[in-house]
Amino acid sequence: LAGGDPRETRALRAYGMALGTAYQVYDDCLDLFGSEAEAGKSLGTDIASGKATLPVILLCEQADPDIAAQLGRMIEKWDAGQLNILRGWLSEFNTLEQSQSRLEALLAIARDALGELRESDHRDELEELTLFLAQQSAGLGVC
DSSP, X not given: OTTOOHHHHHHHHHHHHHHHHHHHHHXXXXXXXXXXXXXXXXXXXXXXXXXXXXXXXXXXXXXOXXXXXXXXXXXXXXXXXXXXXXXXXXXXXXXXXXXXXXXXXXXXXXXXXXXTSXXXXXXXXXXXXXXXXXXXXXXXXXX
């Protein structure tokens, strides 16, 4: 990117920020709604390590104080056996759908940024990354 066209450099930065954030949202959802085979790790590891994830943040924002208090206690003493309880709350408040909507909005920003680039195979490959992530996200929570 050094010495590149400033407009294209800004576009690539915007693309990278949007795609990277979208991937983080996907990873947050995968850890809670995916399968261990998809994730390649045990589920709930973000919660177990005290990381704030978008679905849990959305749950905290929307849940009544009793659920929020229970969630706080659950996170303090996380046990993988509690994942189904957490998934129930997340489902009740549609946090997967809300997270996926945010992910889709971020991917739209990434695709718009690509519109600032000259047509090329490289641009097409970056576009394919956004489509791949959208497909992966759409498959979450599907049994």
